[in-house]
Amino acid sequence: MxxxxxxxxxxxxxxxxxxxxxxxxxxxxxxxxxxxxxxxxxxxxxxxxxxxxxxxxxxxxxxxxxxxxxxxxxxxxxxxxxxxxxxxxxxxxxxxxxxxxxxxxxxxxxxxxxxxxxxxxxxxxxxxxxxxxxxxxxxxxxxxxxxxxxxxxxxxxxxxxxxxxxxxxxxxxxxxxxxxxxxLQLEQESQKLDGLIRMANDAAQSMFMGSRNEIFVKQEHRLIRVHTEDIRYVEALGDYVNIYTSRERYTVYSTMKELETKLPAREFARIHRKYIVCLDRIMAIEGDSVQVDVGRPQDRQSPTLIPIGNSYKSILLSRLNLI
Missing domain, CATH: 3.30.450.40 (GAF domain)
Known part of the structure; x- marks a missing residue:
């Protein structure tokens, strides 16, 4: 040159x-x-x-x-x-x-x-x-x-x-x-969506302070409304939790403690460090496990058994109508 x-x-x-x-x-x-x-x-x-x-x-x-x-x-x-x-x-x-x-x-x-x-x-x-x-x-x-x-x-x-x-x-x-x-754009969009989820859940919590009958969860960049009456049980999975309803499972980034505060306290109970169950869906207690009705006909022949933690058992029994 x-x-x-x-x-x-x-x-x-x-x-x-x-x-x-x-x-x-x-x-x-x-x-x-x-x-x-x-x-x-x-x-x-x-x-x-x-x-x-x-x-x-x-x-x-x-x-x-x-x-x-x-x-x-x-x-x-x-x-x-x-x-x-x-x-x-x-x-x-x-x-x-x-x-x-x-x-x-x-x-x-x-x-x-x-x-x-x-x-x-x-x-x-x-x-x-x-x-x-x-x-x-x-x-x-x-x-x-x-x-x-x-x-x-x-x-x-x-x-x-x-x-x-x-x-x-x-x-x-x-x-x-x-x-x-x-x-960077994906991270920013994710942060915005997380903010919307928090706002939605906070709004739902203030509107339904007595019953708190719905929560919002993020699934594939969408906000989905989940009625708490449809939740059977919740399972901890590392940094995520699985929310099981009668129709499907939602995997969300959260902690059990955070989710526990958003569910109606009179309807749900922590029975293990890894599990929260809906009291109305407990069908039986067998030793150190509870049998939960998950609502799917194909699953009823093999009931879902969830372990009960030793420190949670007495609290669970006290909340059930025992004869």
Whole structure:
């Protein structure tokens, strides 16, 4: 790549490449909005991105590589393969701001001989940049968020294979960004749904303080209303509980203690650290177990037996009408 390429590209940018100023400002506003939607600025290091910059250095044979994002006034460094004291630099003194503007690898063979970059602090002072090559991180919507770049303190030029590898690494970085954003969105939606469940249960609890005859449970991103009169028994299962009704089983993320407070106390009893049963559904007590009517005709020939914990037995018996 000839030395004049970086000067030519930057001069085209500085003359707005024929676009009116208001169009450029609109495009930059869209780009910045896209960047913030990825929620990646000022976040801790992540192995996926650290590995990509290490690969960039291995492939290009350079001592330093990094992945960074360009905000309105700064370049913020997400990953770097060497210890770097600063996490952000003034956007006006970055190579990456120019790499952001083109669809191909932006390469500066010798920054000390390039009039555009020879007075940059990073060229004059530590780390004494001579060579730079960067590929833009372009989203599926066409927004350039930042770059993955590789740097050397000696002049050089990439081979065609190395430039191609840098393009591939940039696309791989965007793929990780997309997956990261999707995961964050799922987590946020899950938190919202959990909040709705809490609100719904709190509302139900306040409306039916006397009888509390229904609860809401989350099943596959849906809120399902379950009438407590239809619940046969509840079973603890690690961090989850199974709620058995006459028709089906619901598995929800909760604790037995939390669920116990939402069920009508006069209708349900804790009979074991792992079980809560509906008193009206107890058909028989056999030794240290209770037989529960689960309401499904196909199950009545093999009754459901639930163990009674020693510390719960006397409380259970006291609540039953014994003759």
């Amino acid at each position: 000839p030395k004049s390429t970086s000067v030519k590209v930057s001069s085209e940018i500085e003359t707005s490449i024929g676009f009116p100023k208001h169009a450029l400002h609109s495009k930059e506003a869209d780009r910045l909005e896209a960047l913030r939607n990825y929620q990646v600025l000022d976040t801790p290091s992540e192995a996926a991105f650290d590995n990509l910059v290490r690969l960039a250095s291995y492939i290009c044979g350079t001592p330093m590589s990094m992945m960074s994002f360009i905000d309105d006034k700064r370049q913020w460094i997400k990953a770097c393969n060497v210890e770097f004291d600063v996490k952000e630099v003034d956007r006006n003194f970055t190579f990456c701001q120019y790499a952001l503007q083109i669809d191909d690898v932006f390469e500066v063979p010798d920054a000390q001989k390039d009039p555009l970059f020879q007075h940059y602090p990073s060229v004059v002072n530590d780390p004494n940049v001579r060579f730079y090559a960067g590929a833009a991180l372009i989203t599926p919507d066409g927004q350039a968020l930042g770059t993955i770049c590789t740097i050397d303190t000696e002049p050089r030029q990439l081979t065609a294979q190395q430039r191609d590898a840098l393009r591939i690494l940039a696309k791989e970085a965007v793929t990780h960004l997309e997956l990261r954003r999707a995961r």
